[in-house]
Amino acid sequence: xxxxxxxxxxxxxxxxxxxxxxxxxxxxxxxxxxxxxxxxxxxxxxxxxxxxxxxxxxxxxxxxxxxxxxxxxxxxxxxxxxxxxxxxxxxxxxxxxxxxxxxxxxxxxxxxxxxxxxxxxxxxxxxxxxxxxxxxxxxxxxxxxxxxxxxxxxxxxxxxxxxxxxxxxxxxxxxxxxxxxxxxxxxxxxxxxxxxxxxxxxxxxxxxxxxxxxxxxxxxxxxxxxxxxxxxxxxxxxxxxxxxxxxxxxxxxxxxxxxxxxxxxxxxxxxxxxxxxxxxxxxxxxxxxxxxxxxxxxxxxxxxxxxxxxxxxxxxxxxxxxxxxxxxxxxxxxxxxxxxxxxxxxxxxxxxxxxxxxxxxxxxxxxxxxxxxxxxxxxxxxxxxxxxxxxxxxxxxxxxxxxxxxxxxxxxxxxxxxxxxxxxxxxxxxxxxxxxxxxxxxxxxxxxxxxxxxxxxxxxxxxxxxxxxxxxxxxxxxxxxxxxxxxxxxxxxxxxxxxxxxxxxxxxxxxxxxxxxxxxxxxxxxxxxxxxxxxxxxxxxxxxxxxxxxxxxxxxxxxxxxxxxxxxxxxxxxxxxxxxxxxxxxxxxxxxxxxxxxxxxxxxxxxxxxxxxxxxxxxxxxxxxxxxxxxxxxxxxxxxxxxxxxx
Amino acid sequence: xxxxxxxxxxxxxxxxxxxxxxxxxxxxxxxxxxxxxxxxxxxxxxxxxxxxxxxxxxxxxxxxxxxxxxxxxxxxxxxxxxxxxxxxxxxxxxxxxxxxxxxxxxxxxxxxxxxxxxxxxxxxxxxxxxxxxxxxxxxxxxxxxxxxxxxxxxxxxxxxxxxxxxxxxxxxxx
Numbered sequence: 001x002x003x004x005x006x007x008x009x010x011x012x013x014x015x016x017x018x019x020x021x022x023x024x025x026x027x028x029x030x031x032x033x034x035x036x037x038x039x040x041x042x043x044x045x046x047x048x049x050x051x052x053x054x055x056x057x058x059x060x061x062x063x064x065x066x067x068x069x070x071x072x073x074x075x076x077x078x079x080x081x082x083x084x085x086x087x088x089x090x091x092x093x094x095x096x097x098x099x100x101x102x103x104x105x106x107x108x109x110x111x112x113x114x115x116x117x118x119x120x121x122x123x124x125x126x127x128x129x130x131x132x133x134x135x136x137x138x139x140x141x142x143x144x145x146x147x148x149x150x151x152x153x154x155x156x157x158x159x160x161x162x163x164x165x166x167x168x169x170x171x172x173x174x175x176x177x178x179x180x181x182x183x184x185x186x187x188x189x190x191x192x193x194x195x196x197x198x199x200x201x202x203x204x205x206x207x208x209x210x211x212x213x214x215x216x217x218x219x220x221x222x223x224x225x226x227x228x229x230x231x232x233x234x235x236x237x238x239x240x241x242x243x244x245x246x247x248x249x250x251x252x253x254x255x256x257x258x259x260x261x262x263x264x265x266x267x268x269x270x271x272x273x274x275x276x277x278x279x280x281x282x283x284x285x286x287x288x289x290x291x292x293x294x295x296x297x298x299x300x301x302x303x304x305x306x307x308x309x310x311x312x313x314x315x316x317x318x319x320x321x322x323x324x325x326x327x328x329x330x331x332x333x334x335x336x337x338x339x340x341x342x343x344x345x346x347x348x349x350x351x352x353x354x355x356x357x358x359x360x361x362x363x364x365x366x367x368x369x370x371x372x373x374x375x376x377x378x379x380x381x382x383x384x385x386x387x388x389x390x391x392x393x394x395x396x397x398x399x400x401x402x403x404x405x406x407x408x409x410x411x412x413x414x415x416x417x418x419x420x421x422x423x424x425x426x427x428x429x430x431x432x433x434x435x436x437x438x439x440x441x442x443x444x445x446x447x448x449x450x451x452x453x454x455x456x457x458x459x460x461x462x463x464x465x466x467x468x469x470x471x472x473x474x475x476x477x478x479x480x481x482x483x484x485x486x487x488x489x490x491x492x493x494x495x496x497x498x499x500x501x502x503x504x505x506x507x508x509x510x511x512x513x514x515x516x517x518x519x520x521x522x523x524x525x526x527x528x529x530x531x532x533x534x535x536x537x538x539x540x541x542x543x544x545x546x547x548x549x550x551x552x553x554x555x556x557x558x559x560x561x562x563x564x565x566x567x568x569x570x571x572x573x574x575x576x577x578x579x580x581x582x583x584x585x586x587x588x589x590x591x592x593x594x595x596x597x598x599x600x601x602x603x604x605x606x607x608x609x610x611x612x613x614x615x616x617x618x619x620x621x622x623x624x625x626x627x628x629x630x631x632x633x634x635x636x637x638x639x640x641x642x643x644x645x646x647x
Numbered sequence: 648x649x650x651x652x653x654x655x656x657x658x659x660x661x662x663x664x665x666x667x668x669x670x671x672x673x674x675x676x677x678x679x680x681x682x683x684x685x686x687x688x689x690x691x692x693x694x695x696x697x698x699x700x701x702x703x704x705x706x707x708x709x710x711x712x713x714x715x716x717x718x719x720x721x722x723x724x725x726x727x728x729x730x731x732x733x734x735x736x737x738x739x740x741x742x743x744x745x746x747x748x749x750x751x752x753x754x755x756x757x758x759x760x761x762x763x764x765x766x767x768x769x770x771x772x773x774x775x776x777x778x779x780x781x782x783x784x785x786x787x788x789x790x791x792x793x794x795x796x797x798x799x800x801x802x803x804x805x806x807x808x809x810x811x812x813x814x815x816x817x818x819x820x821x
Contacts, residue, residue, distance in 0.1 A: 273718060276718075277718050517701060517702055561704070562704035562705075563704060600719075600720045601720075602713075602720070603710075603713065603720065603721070603722040603755060603756075603757075604750070604751060604753060604755065604814050605706065605707070605710040605722045605810075605813050605814060606703050606706050606710070606713070606722060609703065609704075609705040609706060610705075611704070611705055612703070615701075615713065615720050617715050617718065617720070621699075621715055622699055622701065622715065623701040623713055623714065623715050623720055624701065625701065625703065
């Protein structure tokens with residue numbers, strides 16, 4: 001783990017450790033007697049304490065020390081794990097996270113410790129070191145160690161003395177320094193760590209505890225651990241020697257499992273930018289080659305086109321992470337919601353290995369929280385009502401993901417009370433979204449739930465739980481160029497389906513010209529391109545509707561929308577775009593062609609305009625805006641409200 | 648101008664002027680609409696020739712175009728809009744001064760259009776004064792100090808005060 005700033009490295013590892021502790025605790029809440037889980041939590045706490053102290057996070061170390069001490073009593077069977085204890089340790093875990101991020105409230109920590117002391121009946125803070133106990137990978141006689149820290153360990157902030165102290169705390173320990181590799185003074189770099197150590201650690205110490213001491217340097221250090229075998233079991237020496245000797249085989253093991261490299265996201269983004277620029281340069285080259293009748297040049301251009309497409313695809317894969325990470329974060333949310341609401345809620349997940357772009361995953365979190373919270377809060381009934389309705393007492397919320405084409409499909413479903421059509425209709429009529437008595441298909445009816453006018457109206461009744469803020473969820477999903485749909489069966493539950501593009505970094509687009517400017521329309525939304533005949537153009541001046549294959553389609557003149565100054569082309573074109581349910585025509589001056597586009601974010605000055613989802617750099621170095629189709633369609637529909645109401 | 652906290656985010660570009668221990672400040676001076684403006688030299692990333700700009704329909708008049716600056720998309724602002732000057736066409740001397748600004752808690756690149764860019768100058772606090780609260784055509788909050796330099800009066804604009812509202816309006820417009 002060679003990252004410039006050692007505390008940053010610590011934070012990254014500590015966060016992972018905390019997540020592991022959290023997952024283990026959540027499992028433990030269901031299997032209170034599972035010794036493996038208890039051990040897992042304890043090991044995590046212990047490691048966190050040690051490494052926290054090593055990197056100068058003293059308050060973290062001392063707080064964790066108390067929690068570890070309390071948990072040690074559970075591990076030794078003196079205290080039984082209870083749901084209350086697990087909840088307290090979960091709260092402690094959140095506090096530790098606060099201590100790492102630097103936003104912890106000290107009073108909270110004291111309150112947690114007090115609660116903890118009450119639940120494990122702790123007479124006084126536990127002793128400093130965990131008492132060794134028998135686990136697999138122990139050696140009754142102890143261990144003989146030979147180790148050497150990485151040469152740059154000191155420069156990276158490792159406190160070697162603290163490591164030695166920690167080692168000594170594990171048991172009766174004799175340490176001898178090896179100075180054989182220290183060069184003459186004039187060749188000595190003062191920040192290099194050149195001393196090696198031999199140690200004899202006597203006592204019943206788990207092998208893993210030694211690894212824990214060296215956790216943050218293990219990857220780069222030399223460490224040989226041999227069990228010390230008491231004389232009477234000497235016959236077994238040969239056997240043990242083979243299995244017990246571990247000349248830091250970790251790297252080899254990793255190579256077998258497929259070695260992982262941790263790379264800062266910023267470097268990945270920088271690489272992505274370069275690849276993006278390469279794709280742009282390549283498309284310029286292809287253009288030039290296409291203009292010339294030079295076969296050699298063309299074949300080179302094609303070769304480079306293929307290579308850069310491969311490179312881009314490889315790059316995209318690097319950014320993909322399984323949704324398991326995203327889903328994992330909901331276990332805690334559901335656990336907490338179950339406690340808050342007093343309902344029994346089970347979270348089921350499926351398709352965790354489905355991969356999505358890292359950024360997409362991060363931006364999906366908030367909308368998903370909203371949806372899951374709604375499902376738990378309002379969608380699911382309480383146990384009594386469920387049993388009365390012939391359902392199992394425990395309600396289920398299910399998160400599932402799978403890949404379909406260029407999109408990831410994520411469904412969030414519950415087996416709660418579902419949504420009452422009558423109430424949605426009543427609400428929509430009350431807020432003037434539909435005319436009383438107007439016939440509506442189910443899909444149209446449920447779509448109203450996402451209408452801003454539906455949820456922001458005053459005094460939203462619970463309406464089977466959904467309503468508040470669903471327009472915000474929809475907007476965020478559309479920002480991700482995704483779609484959201486809802487289906488519900490009254491009494492049986494609700495399912496929300498999200499379709500999200502796998503990546504935001506690249507989009508296939510249709511390049512068009514409006515006035516003097518060029519714009520990109522995401523190709524996925526384009527249904528067809530037709531010419532707007534001069535006659536149709538004249539006829540449509542009074543209204544913004546055209547007839548296309550016997551269907552009326554509202555259209556927007558982008559020239560007017562964008563206040564283009566240059567004179568219009570004589571033959572205007574219509575690009576028909578569609579979201580899941582609605583279609584709208586966009587009138588442009590010229591359709592230039594399809595264009596693979598590296599999406600760049602707009603500056604904060606332009607992000608709020610809404611009509612554009614980003615920008616891209618074209619082959620000639622110019623910049624084109626990317627149209628936000630969902631926004632434009634909404635605009636087109638508002639111009640001609642589909643439900644026959646004035647907007 | 649009072650010392651009211653113009654910026655809620657601690658690290659944002661501030662209205663205070665970081666005169667050095669000698670009471671001096673290194674700036675880059677440039678002309679806009681017949682007036683001389685100056686920005687702190689440390690903020691300036693690069694001075695570029697005019698590039699083809701892409702108009703952003705719907706954007707505020709203050710920041711209504713963007714350019715491709717070495718593969719990054721950088722918004723371009725015209726101080727004319729802030730100082731109520733009539734719009735003008737670019738000339739052969741026009742340049743874009745790319746500055747790095749901390750606004751709304753984010754480090755932004757922003758291009759400032761200049762009719763002509765001069766040299767780096769050292770301004771003295773001693774020859775500077777507050778913008779008069781009356782007799783000025785401009786919003787007083789947009790000017791931090793007026794500084795006499797040679798025969799000229801140079802305006803030290805308050806970029807945070809000028810551009811922060813543009814961020815806010817962009818955020819609410821959607």
